Amino acid sequence: MILDDKLGRDADAFYNALMDTHEGLDETESHALNARLVLIFANEIGDLDRLKTLLTTARQNTTS
Amino acid sequence: MAYDYAPFPYTPPPGLTQPEPRHRVVIVGAGPIGLAMAIDLAQQGIASVVLDDNNVVSVGSRAICWAKRTLEIFDRLGVGERMLAKGVTWKVGRNFHHNEQVYAFDLLPEPGHKYPAFINLQQYYVEQYLAERAQDFPDLIDLRFLNKVTDHADHGDHVTLDITTPDGNYTLEADYYLACDGAGSATRTRMDLPFKGQTFEEHFLIVDVEMETSPFGNHDTPERWFWFNPPFHNGQSALLHKQPDNIYRIDLQLGPDTDPQIEATEAKVIPRIKAIVGDTPFRLDWMSVYKFRCAKLDRFVHNRVIFVGDSAHVVSPFGARGGNGGIQDLDNLGWKLAAVLQGKAAQSLLETYNTERVHGSAENILNSSRATNFMTPKSPIEALFRDQVLDLAADHPFARKLINSGRLSQPCTLAESPLQTPGDAPVPPGTPLLDAPILDAQGPAWLLSKAQGSFTLLTAGPAYLPDIAGIARIGINQSNDYPCYRSEDGHVETRYGTDKIYLLRPDGHVCAVFDTPDPTAIIAARDRALGATL
Numbered sequence: 203m204i205l206d207d208k209l210g211r212d213a214d215a216f217y218n219a220l221m222d223t224h225e226g227l228d229e230t231e232s233h234a235l236n237a238r239l240v241l242i243f244a245n246e247i248g249d250l251d252r253l254k255t256l257l258t259t260a261r262q263n264t265t266s
Numbered sequence: 267m268a269y270d271y272a273p274f275p276y277t278p279p280p281g282l283t284q285p286e287p288r289h290r291v292v293i294v295g296a297g298p299i300g301l302a303m304a305i306d307l308a309q310q311g312i313a314s315v316v317l318d319d320n321n322v323v324s325v326g327s328r329a330i331c332w333a334k335r336t337l338e339i340f341d342r343l344g345v346g347e348r349m350l351a352k353g354v355t356w357k358v359g360r361n362f363h364h365n366e367q368v369y370a371f372d373l374l375p376e377p378g379h380k381y382p383a384f385i386n387l388q389q390y391y392v393e394q395y396l397a398e399r400a401q402d403f404p405d406l407i408d409l410r411f412l413n414k415v416t417d418h419a420d421h422g423d424h425v426t427l428d429i430t431t432p433d434g435n436y437t438l439e440a441d442y443y444l445a446c447d448g449a450g451s452a453t454r455t456r457m458d459l460p461f462k463g464q465t466f467e468e469h470f471l472i473v474d475v476e477m478e479t480s481p482f483g484n485h486d487t488p489e490r491w492f493w494f495n496p497p498f499h500n501g502q503s504a505l506l507h508k509q510p511d512n513i514y515r516i517d518l519q520l521g522p523d524t525d526p527q528i529e530a531t532e533a534k535v536i537p538r539i540k541a542i543v544g545d546t547p548f549r550l551d552w553m554s555v556y557k558f559r560c561a562k563l564d565r566f567v568h569n570r571v572i573f574v575g576d577s578a579h580v581v582s583p584f585g586a587r588g589g590n591g592g593i594q595d596l597d598n599l600g601w602k603l604a605a606v607l608q609g610k611a612a613q614s615l616l617e618t619y620n621t622e623r624v625h626g627s628a629e630n631i632l633n634s635s636r637a638t639n640f641m642t643p644k645s646p647i648e649a650l651f652r653d654q655v656l657d658l659a660a661d662h663p664f665a666r667k668l669i670n671s672g673r674l675s676q677p678c679t680l681a682e683s684p685l686q687t688p689g690d691a692p693v694p695p696g697t698p699l700l701d702a703p704i705l706d707a708q709g710p711a712w713l714l715s716k717a718q719g720s721f722t723l724l725t726a727g728p729a730y731l732p733d734i735a736g737i738a739r740i741g742i743n744q745s746n747d748y749p750c751y752r753s754e755d756g757h758v759e760t761r762y763g764t765d766k767i768y769l770l771r772p773d774g775h776v777c778a779v780f781d782t783p784d785p786t787a788i789i790a791a792r793d794r795a796l797g798a799t800l
Contacts, residue, residue: 204663205663209667209668210667213668214633214636214668214673217670218639224647229647232647259662
């Protein structure tokens with residue numbers, strides 16, 4: 203699974219907005235925010251096959 | 267070989283012995299911005315006095331990356347070719363994570379441009395070449411070194427300055443005061459103007475080393491190499507550039523808790539350099555430890571006092587948007603101030619320097635802040651995201667686009683500015699002209715070098731361009747009673763199309779496009795660009 207760029211010129215703006223969303227949270231709060239984000243994004247994608255592929259892809263990059 | 271910092275001559279200014287007549291323009295600061303500003307005005311017949319409290323070029327290489335658009339402006343000022351000949355040309359950047367390349371970008375992937383994406387050239391050469399060029403205008407540029415401005419006052423229709431020299435004090439009057447006095451602008455401090463923005467807590471070490479063996483290894487083309495967590499500088503970032511004279515620029519992130527006094531010593535720096543270049547002999551040429559700020563004035567125009575360059579805005583260096591942004595400032599201001607002083611435009615035209623360049627500097631600050639934020643995570647969660655982006659980038663193109671080691675200087679679009687007449691074309695209003703190779707009577711030439719410096723009509727189509735006072739004409743692949751050139755390899759037609767007529771401002775930006783050569787519409791667009799509808 204190779205994930206191509208879909209953000210285009212908005213990549214930097216998205217990344218910055220994501221960092222801003224975490225601004226001022228401690229680590230526990232940030233992990234909770236990330237969990238909520240995963241669930242919200244999953245609902246937005248709304249396609250189980252696609253989601254399973256993305257879950258596998260993210261797991262493959264785990265450095266452990 | 268170390269650069270020879272030869273002092274510029276000081277001569278006692280006439281104002282020491284008798285009052286000087288009011289000058290049109292006084293430029294405070296003889297750095298790259300002040301000198302280029304004086305040359306731009308001189309080329310339009312406007313005299314200026316340039317005051318500087320020092321008498322040598324800037325010590326240390328400082329601004330080294332000069333972008334394509336800057337070089338195109340330097341071309342108009344008569345110094346572009348000299349800078350290109352001396353500078354190190356590059357266009358490819360490579361980002362590494364540990365020792366692995368994760369992303370490479372080519373900043374100018376197409377042929378047919380006089381100037382490359384970037385050259386690296388030490389600021390002291392840029393200042394030297396500009397100072398020498400300024401001496402081509404002995405009647406229009408009055409360079410006064412060791413003349414320190416101690417106070418100034420705006421009297422509504424002119425400004426007075428108090429100046430101190432080795433031989434005593436004097437005063438000057440000028441219609442306009444251009445503050446080109448840099449990031450620590452004393453003019454800004456005297457006027458108590460807020461300089462708002464973000465300070466980054468990280469310290470960075472900047473070192474220039476001279477060495478015969480290239481640290482780029484067998485790579486024969488100089489590039490921009492950036493490392494996240496390199497093996498030679500664990501947990502931090504590093505940046506490598508080549509400059510002329512076998513001098514290499516190495517930037518090392520040091521973290522927030524380092525002591526700049528201790529870090530900027532040979533005992534600390536030499537082991538860091540050896541970790542990168544190994545046992546290869548090298549000479550330390552210059553080093554500096556500092557923190558970065560992204561900040562700007564709310565307004566660059568304060569009646570008769572106008573801020574240009576770093577005095578108006580500062581950015582972190584990742585993206586090369588400091589010096590390049592400043593050169594775009596003066597490119598924008600020069601023709602407008604000349605038009606106002608020559609009675610061709612109302613003073614309100616200068617307000618569009620404010621809006622257009624406040625817009626440009628805001629874009630530069632946004633880009634350099636984002637890059638610095640990516641490179642220097644402020645919290646464990648920011649570090650976590652950054653590291654996961656770098657890990658994902660090995661396999662996934664989307665993550666490579668998120669890696670931000672600096673988005674390198676590009677001119678902003680001025681499409682929203684009221685000076686441009688809205689329109690649709692391959693090179694739309696608000697963008698700088700695109701260069702292309704042409705043939706003139708002497709042989710190969712460049713469109714860029716023909717089309718800047720005055721209002722200019724340009725077409726690569728069949729239309730006959732009308733003769734309008736004050737507007738130059740350039741026809742491509744035509745034979746008419748105005749300058750006409752052949753396009754080489756079809757680049758002009760590809761870039762501009764053959765069914766449009768372009769009107770360029772003196773700073774080379776498209777300000778209107780036409781389907782037919784209607785003189786009434788062309789004159790209206792030119793007048794609009796001079797502020798007639800403001």
